Amino acid sequence: MTHAIIELKDVSYAFPNRGNALDKLNFHLHHGEKLGLFGPNGAGKTTMLHILMGLITPDQGTVELFGIPMTESKIFDEARLKIGFLFQHSDDQLFCPTVLDDVAFGPLNQGLSKEKAAERAREALAVVGLSEFEERIPHRMSGGEKKLVALATILAMRPEVLVLDEPTTGLSPEAKDRLIKILQGLDMARLVVSHDPDFLAATTDRLIAMRDGRIRPGELKPHTHVHVHEEGDVPHQH
Amino acid sequence: MAAITEHFASGDSFIHRIDPRIRLICGALVTIPLAVLNSQPPALLGLVFGALLVLMARLNLTQVLKRFMVVNAFILFLWVFLPFSLPGNTLWSIGPFNATTQGINLALLITIKSNAIVMTLMALMGTISVQNLGPAIQQLGMHHKLCHILLFTYRYIFVIHQEYMTMRTAMQARGFKPRTDSHTYRSYAWLVGMLLVKSWDRAERVQGAMRCRGFHGRFYSLTKFSTKPTDFIFLAVCLLFAARIIQLGFFPGVLP
Numbered sequence: 001m002t003h004a005i006i007e008l009k010d011v012s013y014a015f016p017n018r019g020n021a022l023d024k025l026n027f028h029l030h031h032g033e034k035l036g037l038f039g040p041n042g043a044g045k046t047t048m049l050h051i052l053m054g055l056i057t058p059d060q061g062t063v064e065l066f067g068i069p070m071t072e073s074k075i076f077d078e079a080r081l082k083i084g085f086l087f088q089h090s091d092d093q094l095f096c097p098t099v100l101d102d103v104a105f106g107p108l109n110q111g112l113s114k115e116k117a118a119e120r121a122r123e124a125l126a127v128v129g130l131s132e133f134e135e136r137i138p139h140r141m142s143g144g145e146k147k148l149v150a151l152a153t154i155l156a157m158r159p160e161v162l163v164l165d166e167p168t169t170g171l172s173p174e175a176k177d178r179l180i181k182i183l184q185g186l187d188m189a190r191l192v193v194s195h196d197p198d199f200l201a202a203t204t205d206r207l208i209a210m211r212d213g214r215i216r217p218g219e220l221k222p223h224t225h226v227h228v229h230e231e232g233d234v235p236h237q238h
Numbered sequence: 239m240a241a242i243t244e245h246f247a248s249g250d251s252f253i254h255r256i257d258p259r260i261r262l263i264c265g266a267l268v269t270i271p272l273a274v275l276n277s278q279p280p281a282l283l284g285l286v287f288g289a290l291l292v293l294m295a296r297l298n299l300t301q302v303l304k305r306f307m308v309v310n311a312f313i314l315f316l317w318v319f320l321p322f323s324l325p326g327n328t329l330w331s332i333g334p335f336n337a338t339t340q341g342i343n344l345a346l347l348i349t350i351k352s353n354a355i356v357m358t359l360m361a362l363m364g365t366i367s368v369q370n371l372g373p374a375i376q377q378l379g380m381h382h383k384l385c386h387i388l389l390f391t392y393r394y395i396f397v398i399h400q401e402y403m404t405m406r407t408a409m410q411a412r413g414f415k416p417r418t419d420s421h422t423y424r425s426y427a428w429l430v431g432m433l434l435v436k437s438w439d440r441a442e443r444v445q446g447a448m449r450c451r452g453f454h455g456r457f458y459s460l461t462k463f464s465t466k467p468t469d470f471i472f473l474a475v476c477l478l479f480a481a482r483i484i485q486l487g488f489f490p491g492v493l494p
Binding site: 085 | 368369372389390392393394396397440443444446447448449450451452453454458459460461462
């Protein structure tokens with residue numbers, strides 16, 4: 001088994017009236033890989049994620065998931081269940097009246113019985129440390145709590161790989177730290193798209209960059225920047 | 239943040255403990271005959287029944303009064319026009335307009351019926367929380383599309399409201415003050431238009447997110463309801479009451 005979990009070959013996509021979002025893009029993610037992806041706004045990161053999830057059909061090129069070419073939407077429906085995709089905005093992902101219902105939504109769709117699905121949901125909530133939130137109402141929670149519930153909703157489906165789209169958007173530093181700790185405790189292959197170098201450094205092993213609809217060749221070396229924040233004159237670590 | 243406060247949904251009365259599905263059925267059983275009645279005595283009976291239900295559900299009476307005000311504000315308009323618009327025995331006249339007994343009786347009938355229905359619904363359906371309402375109507379065999387509409391409306395109305403507030407604040411921050419002029423109307427039209435566009439985009443993202451979690455058109459709910467023997471007794475009482483109303487209203491003289 002040496003095939004990639006996710007493989008995009010020569011994928012191009014253009015939005016109507018907006019020019020190329022992706023331009024002959026090649027990308028792959030292998031088992032056990034923890035990959036960080038960054039790039040400026042409009043580089044096509046989210047478009048790429050939506051194509052690999054089958055939410056957008058590329059104009060050209062092929063998508064292979066788990067070694068299987070995704071030629072029609074039925075095949076995608078199967079493969080998608082093994083990829084945990086965390087959306088940038090939790091409000092897009094959480095829609096059920098209670099947290100438990102929301103986390104059990106995926107497992108129920110996978111065909112599990114109500115009891116099994118509820119059990120999976122409770123396990124997933126325990127992983128993100130929100131066991132006591134079962135009966136809470138998602139839209140009345142804070143941004144950080146919503147993000148963790150959204151993470152639980154995909155963990156409950158027992159995915160083989162996590163795909164996280166800008167997971168730190170709008171999170172407080174405390175919520176971010178909590179998310180980092182949870183991700184460090186998970187041993188799944190992952191692709192993390194983020195603007196946040198600290199977050200990428202803490203949750204991924206390797207970084208790639210994207211610009212103008214392509215993955216830029218070459219590895220990236222971490223390096224230091226001058227930065228400003230409170231208590232910056234006290235010795236500290238990042 | 240704005241929230242739909244479900245004043246009546248939390249409680250621990252006899253009514254609250256009835257299976258939501260039974261409450262929905264009873265609500266329909268009682269209110270539909272009430273709505274089509276055209277005589278006062280059974281409508282008055284409905285008013286008493288509704289009041290009893292409200293008392294049994296131990297609803298917050300201030301909130302109940304508030305809702306009465308809203309309903310009866312509409313009914314007030316009927317009282318302005320209806321007495322003068324039906325032909326019949328003139329009671330009094332204002333200029334060329336004659337108020338008739340028939341007109342007043344009709345306005346009275348509508349008032350009684352509306353209040354009876356509102357009380358019944360407050361006690362029976364208002365006491366069901368939205369999170370139980372969705373599964374309950376789904377389990378009663380309501381079309382799943384209607385259930386989805388209910389669920390998503392409830393979930394996203396807050397989000398859309400928040401988007402609206404954000405945009406309005408942004409408008410105010412740039413010195414916008416609503417006036418009665420074309421600039422105001424145009425700005426509001428754009429605001430509403432933008433809200434629609436944003437909601438549409440969001441709907442697409444939500445649908446994408448649901449597909450990622452294996453959604454294919456059907457909801458499976460974790461909620462399980464159980465029906466107790468007393469629930470069936472309550473159902474029987476409502477059934478009998480509905481039958482009595484129908485008999486009094488449409489087959490008078492059949493029974494004493």
